[in-house]
Amino acid sequence: MPTTATDPKILAQLDEPYALTEEQITRFREDGFVKLPNFWSAELLAHYDDIITRLTLSLNPKKDVPLKDRSTYDQAFIQVGNLWKKDAQAQELAHSKRGAQAAAQLMGTNGTRMWHDQALYKEAAGGFTPWHVDQQYWPMASGHSVTMWMPFTAVPIEMGPLCFGRGSHLKNIGRDIEISDDSEQLIREAIKANGVLEIFEPYALGDVTFHYGWTLHRAGPNTTTDSRRVFTVIYMDEQMRLAEPKNQNQKNDWNSWTPSTKLGEVMDDVLNPVLYSAG
Template identity: 50%
Template sequence: MTIDLDRPYAVSEAQIAAFRRDGFVRLKNVFNAEELAHYGAEIARLTIALNTQTVPLEERSTYDRAFLQIMNLWEQGGLAREFVFGKRLARIAADLLGTKGVRLYHDQSLYKEPGGGITPAHADQYYWPLETDRTVTAWVPLQAVPQEMGPLGFFAESQRVEFGRDLGISDESERAITADMERHGFRLVDAPFDLGEVSFHLGWTFHRAGANRTDRPRSVMTVIYMDREMRLKAPSNHMQQADWERWCPGARIGEVIDTPINPVLFERAA
């Protein structure tokens, strides 16, 4: 079996337009079953091996019931690094953002355990000390995600709304953001994901996920991309300060985030 994660995936102009209008897009058949099986088993193994969560599910906070999460699996080398450094996803990210290239912000494995709770409504960029909105997360399920497993759901066109941008993932964010989305009339798109389907969403697009009501884990790998020219901004909350120190070490406010752990993963030929 030959696997080439640099093989391009053609994104249509209609899909790019939908992404820019809605703040997200879902793309079918980005990966095939063989590719997901090849990398998925190792990603799941590393997630369990590196997990430090020992509190029983029923005793955790809403945030901690949502998923087990391990960041920067690529630093473990091997198949995890191959997956994160593949150009297929990175090229799609650059196409959707309309940038000359993209850097890695960080990767993140999200493992929603059987019986795991909801992922409350939020916008990711609350956590990120980044100067512009040219960020996108690729959400890659390592298996099909039926409705009862808690597929990621997006509030279409919500990326322009500023209310809720100061709320981290919590019971309060679920209540307040969901109410505001309903007030605006933004539709929640949370249909099941087919095997090989991948979603991409902007950093300011509000989203949530349901509980995992099955007896199987919902294993997902995400890669967060930012414009190749992204600059660090002064943190506006303690979470952004922590992210600066962990995911952009050595970067300086106002300068391009060009550090050893923020490599360029795709750039167009001059």
């Protein structure tokens, strides 16, 4: 079904800077994540919820496989990447200056490039997301990567909001373990042994979180009868260079998200446009 063009008032909101406080920037750098209230308006969320949900359900690679027959990873969410390449309105959201500028300011970089976007829909009765770090998958030469995790609705605890290991981006925990039942168990034990605090809170409508690629995180199962509808945009430093892949996941992600970039180069593939630069 065709979707109506985005209202110019909503388009303008995508470009408006978010007024980050010094405290929010400090929290992000020390804790490895920060929650930003009222990042998006209810009308903007309702508009893009329709668009992203339609795309995600139509492109869902697991749509014919019942939940019970899937792996732990595939029970955790429906995952569809780079929606911005498939739909002009998804691109409006994925390339918002508001998100890209906040990411640069939080990391303290001059600008940000696109790594990729992802819809992460935890279905009704969908399983937990095991503990992991994202950068295990990414062949990046520095830790200047960050995910904006934006739900289209409020996310109560029983729907599976993200849970973060506070300050875990500064500790070397679980960096070699891919997301799996093993990562859930091994990282859980390491978190306890290292006294890392787990921060697990509901999201109100309009809240987003930003977390570093090296921050440990997980999510509980969705025990409600609604889908947890989340869109994420992953940003990196505009100067990010391609590092030698450390594992097969990093080789795959090189191929998927920055195929023309050579080792040691700035990731300047057509898939990695600069989304914000302070100049």
